[in-house]
Amino acid sequence: MAAYRCSYSAVLLILCICSVSTAIDSEETTLTGAHHVGEVDNTQTATETGEQTTEQPVVEERRWEAIDVEEATPGDSDIDEKDTSAPETIVPLTVPQLKDDFQEELVIRPLHSGDIYASFQFRTLWETDFMKGNKVSHYRLFPKSLGQVISKFSVQELHISFTQGYWRTMQWGQPFLPSPPGAELWVWFQDSVTDVDGMWKELTNVLSGIFCASLNFIDSTNTVQPSASFKPLGISNVTDHRFLRYATLPREIVCTENLTPWKKLLPCGSKAGLAVLLKSEKLFHSSFHSEAVHIRPVCQDLLCKTTSWELRQTLNVVFDLHTSGQGKREWSLFKMFSRTLTEACPLASSSKIYIDITDNPQWEQFELSPATPLLSQALVLGDRRTFSVYDLTQQITFGTVRSLNLLIRWKSNEGDMLRPLLHAERYVAGYGLQTGEIHTLMYNNHPYRSFPVLLLDSVPWYLRLYIHTLTVTSKGKHNKPSYIHYQPSKDRVRPHLLEMLIQLPPNSVTEVTVQFERALLKWTEYTPDPNHGFYVGSSVISSLVPSIAAMDTNSTLERPLFSSFFPCKEESSYFVRIYTEPLLVNLPTPDFSMPYNVICLTCTVVAVGYGSLYNLLTRSFQIEEPSPGLAKRIANVIRKVRGVPPL
């Protein structure tokens, strides 16, 4: 037990170091001319080293900004942006001293498969205090419905996502913001809350109303309290997982009815700014769609004297080459969203579009029109990416036609498959309706470094896990997890929770298997469509993955010699969370016309079988005397008249 605690604290420590270390990588450089790539890199590294030294003292304070980068919002630290060529686009170096602030941005990444990935982020910052019974009644940019939820339920952090489809890591790489299929909700409550479960129950019901989703189906049978996988992302002094609740609804189907309330939370609604692109008929004509809301307290300034609340609304969508693109490798805003942009949201302090052009430095892969002079660099998921930036607050962006319709036209037709450093898959093995086996495969594709992952499995109670059959194997050898947190299920009360810290050896597949038995439910517990099967939510794999930038040992050409001798500590690893596919498991299902048959049969059996048995048991058997002859009977009558006893 002590060993477990040790390793547990080690995990926390690692997570902490990671988030700190990534803090420094968020500098950006913007330069003129898309064609001066060599120059860009040189200048960039020079500024990088310069900035590293200047930023060292404030590492602790910039921590939450750093997490932004972890979650891969490349333009998040716009405040540091320098501009050498276009003085009119200078952004103030400090956060504007407004009480609240709204930023919007869209990142578009053309994917090798020919698909296109668009990620919207809308951030509202508000310097206020919802805590400690502070009554907040005046709302400007921050949506009132969510503000009331935060103060009423003493929410410390709230993360909710609705996803349709499954993120294909093998084809698309890592998403900026991962989310599992269906609905996911995890909430940190403040440590002042006494009845966390009651709060959680009410909160899910309220959110269910706000987002028009079936979150009210979250109850104790699908809620868990992960001990290590989900840590607060904002500033917080609560780390006791008693105040954390995590639940997924893998079956939840996302549709326009969820999108509309989500759009209503935006200050401009869908009337102006980037949100005009969010038309449901196009957004749902895609192979992946995910919308999320994240609320957390963040530092207001570098010294972190005051906190403000951050509401971050994200929407990720991947358009398919074959279904939406008609097979042509040519994408435009109009083709994707059937709208073009004409203005930024007037309430937004920043409104930008980023196009990922990292793989395309010489424009040999695809061409982009209209061209933009602005470039930006950011460290996203351990990889240094270059982006073309379109600032919507500048009128010049919209050109003479007063509308912006970005066009990306691919020149070459083939793209190599991505090889993400970490990916995972899960399936149910075996056949028959009695037992089965859950296999989780985790791939570490790093050529020489091993790294630890935290695996979180929450399995409903009706799959009875045989935890003694749990095996973890890598490269054919047993791989002992350094930390296991297992909470057995209780029938109809709570699910299984299994958390493990596993070291993945380099270039290997690690397989976690556990057998289970399928429970026979009570007949009222079956869903209306029992033959569809029952869902098991995605496993969550959280990990510190060695950075791709640090892995790249051949890139000495782009770097000055002094910067490349020791592997760069700051870039050495980044945080990644991936979700496996949910499982659909068939349980033994009775024939539901059976009750009728059973009633008929039992009635017959009772009537016939029991009746005759009862008859046999209760009837008294007597030996019947043969009836006397006629003469004897007459004689008896006479004798009776005479008063003499009969013969």
Next chain:
Amino acid sequence: MGLLSDPNRRRALINLLTRLNAPICVVCYMAGVAWFMGLAFEPFTLRTYMSENAMGSTMVEEQFPAGERALVTGREFAAHKKKADGMPVDWLVKTMQAQGLEVFTQSFSRTLPFPDENKERYFVKGTNVYGILRAPRAPRTEALVLSAPCSPGSSNNQAVGLLLGLAQYFRSQIFWAKDIIFLVNEHDLIGMQAWLEGYHHTNTTGMDWSPLQGRGGSIQAALSLELSSDVITSLDLVLEGLNGQLPNLDLANLFYAFCQKIGVICTIQGKLQRNDWDSVSGYSHAVQTMMLMVMKQASGRPWGDHGLFLRYHIEAASIKGINSFRQYKTDATTVGRLLEGMFRKLNNLLERLHQSYFFYLMPSLSHFVSIGYYMPAFGLIAVILLLRALDLWVQLVTPPSRTEDGIVDTEQQASPGVLSVLTPLVISHLTGVALYTLPIRFQEMAVEHFPVSETEAVVLTAIAIYTAGLALPHNTHRLLTGEGTEQGWRVLKLAAVLYLAVLLGCTALINFSLGFILALTLVPVAAFITPHVPKVLSAFILVILSPACTLLFSVFFFQELLEMPVNFPDGWLLYLSVISQGILDHSLYGSLVYPLIALLVYPCWLLFWNILFWK
């Protein structure tokens, strides 16, 4: 139920049953056979109807346009197959990738227990290629499978072409809610077995396969396509799977509905439906169709690549394109539209196919006989065994016309009875175990000593052991201490009859056809065999009605039904190959017919043989 509580009336009933036992048995047998034959008569059968609401109304519009292009792809595939002399893995991977599928391969190898002379293979090594169309609307939880075999020679090229054409067309559609797996399997069933075992990560038959890299969740339904010509006259639906399992009837209904809608001639068992049910020829046509299904189901082997899916609770059927000399031809586009329609309907499924029947017989594609209708035929025959058992029981309990010392006699006779029952039981089962294990075990030895091939060695060893079992009664009696008594054979027969009843009952529940055919031949033997009937004649009848001879007759009968009658030498060769195929099916796919016959039915029959030669 006063009938049973009243000792007098009970006695009367038992008297009636024992006195009229033989006539009742004969009547039951006749009634059972008559009932079975009546099943094919159209007024007695039900019309098929779609039970699954999600597939009910025909709301999908089929638009598959690219039949010609699919055939060109098929020709390309044929050229590459010829060049690679087997599965053109690289070409298939490249083609599927170009269509935007996630493509994976699986290699497998398998050494057969003895060479398969029908397909000329012993060591099998191959690769399956499959591409997954990821559904935009679902997180990899459900999947449908479309498979086409990569057969040697020039067959099934069009099937692969059409599969690739459909993949391309399906890829550009947005409405898929289930992943669609396009599978090209090599070495037909062996490849399919490897793929299914890999997909479900089980290993029931000891095959070597590489693990699968991509999956699509739980498979809801599968269709296997076999197409060997550019145009076809009709499509044939094959349903019979491993161990006589059948897919849900709704799958057959779906096929029939789309054939009707698109106007494709469809058949089952290769037999067209006829409308003249009231004529003799029309009725005999229906009987033929149904008997073909019964024979195929009883064989317990998968009759198409779909057959192995059924074990995993995946509804599956094979669709075979047939090109005969009829005038009316259907092109590949139409077949593609039919498949598109079926897949779109399956895509609409909210639950697994479960609404309709899993146990049925089909005298035509539009009519079916459900389990409730065909079971009485079996029940009527099986009740004979119970009647005989009752008769024997009564004879054992009330010895006829005995005085007070008769009781002592019975006790004296009953004690050797137990041993005399147990010994033949054990010995006959040991013979069964020998029949099950020795043929494969001793093939090498047989090949060394006799001028036969491995396959012949296995089959001939099996026949030799089977025949050697006939010498059993003499061996049994040598082991017995005392003489066999009247009581002894009665006890043995009672045990044997009940054993047979349980055995047939269980078989018929799982595989009705097999159970019924066995009951048809074994029940008369079981009913009337005693040590007192004429030995030579009864022995002859007993041998004629033994399981092995039943199989021989079935082979001839099946050929007759296929309208391809064979003469005796050919039939005998066919018989030998059927035995070897049965043994192979067991070891390759886990078919249960061979162990059932060898370990249970044959020993049971030996018990009756024992009774005949009771001393």
